[in-house]
Amino acid sequence: MYNNMSYRRYTVGGSAGSFSFSPAESTVREKPAIHAWPGATVNEYRIAGGADGAFFVAYKVTQTSPGTWQYEYAIFNHNLDRSIGAFSVPTGAGVSVSNIDFHSPPQHPGWTGDGTVGNAGFSSADWTVNQTPSSVSWATETLAQNPNANAIRWGTMYNFRFTSTSAPTTKNATIGFFKTGEPMTVPIQAPGSAVVANVSVSGRVTDANGYGIPLARITITDGQGASRSVMTTSFGYYTIYNVVPGQTYTIGASAKRYTFPAPQQVPITTDVANLNFVGSE
Structure with missing residues (x-):
């Protein structure tokens, strides 16, 4: 019951309204x-x-x-x-x-x-x-x-x-x-699943008067506990590149002579800007 079909290739010639068919290969049984x-x-x-x-x-x-x-x-x-x-x-x-x-x-x-x-x-x-x-x-x-x-x-x-x-x-x-x-x-x-581009997190670290704090450390930790840090510029700005979206991260700041609020829990799905920290002496 499974071997009752065959096929054969044909060459088609002619134009609309008048076609011709000629066998091109032997029948495949x-x-x-x-x-x-x-x-x-x-x-x-x-x-x-x-x-x-x-x-x-x-x-x-x-x-x-x-x-x-x-x-x-x-x-x-x-x-x-x-x-x-x-x-x-x-x-x-x-x-x-x-x-x-x-x-x-x-x-x-x-x-x-x-x-x-x-x-x-x-x-x-x-x-x-x-x-x-x-x-x-x-x-x-x-x-x-x-x-x-x-x-x-x-x-x-x-x-x-x-x-x-x-x-x-x-x-x-x-x-x-x-x-x-x-x-x-x-x-x-x-x-397959689409390749999701990594994103960035940026902001500024300042003191209570709004002046940038240079060389402050910004630490980002993912849900598996993996951490990495970046340092702020001379005007207190920072950017963390190549952050994998779709997770919630713990992000905090630290610097000599300054204290900061507890690290923030930040869900990240796209680029994050203006994630700022204010330190007090």
Whole structure:
């Protein structure tokens, strides 16, 4: 039941309204045409030990320009009765995703005895896209909502794509079934977490009269207890560079002849300016 498909490459000639097709290679037997996708990784999955048929997931990532990648996925249902109704690709924190797209073949109009509910034919409606901070998902209607929904049924292949500024890494996509069965995960290439740029913390250390205190020590300590220090300039200014955002830091000042309030707890998500300290003699 798994070797009843073949494919063959053809050369297409002519122009709009008049095309010609000529065989370019020999027939590739016992494999579906999803294997003809150049440069793609294609994996086969058999459900319930093969008792409920097989489907294929293919993916390909192309760097279209410096810092931009096109992510393409294809799902082909060879002979899986339960069909497929949802597909979700995980993304990382801060990942930018754009140009989200979907393609499915048009369904035949309904006819008497076509096997669909009410002889209405299967829907050709595009799947609904749902983008969250952690994933991009596509889904058709559920079986309960519409038994004629545009699920990936026998012998059909659907495509999913988007663009991202994050480089690919290996992750698990989620396949949701239409008729029955729990979702399953499959390995793919997906955008990795965005590289978060480090930030800076700056300010001034002064005395009670507003004069800058030179060579005061500013100490910053992260949540794991790692500390480092910088010294103020002759006018009391300081800048701490390469601070990793997304944490709460303990920042305090010290200097000879001066006392300062207790160190401050500072949550840092972006550059911090005017974090000032006033010492008293």
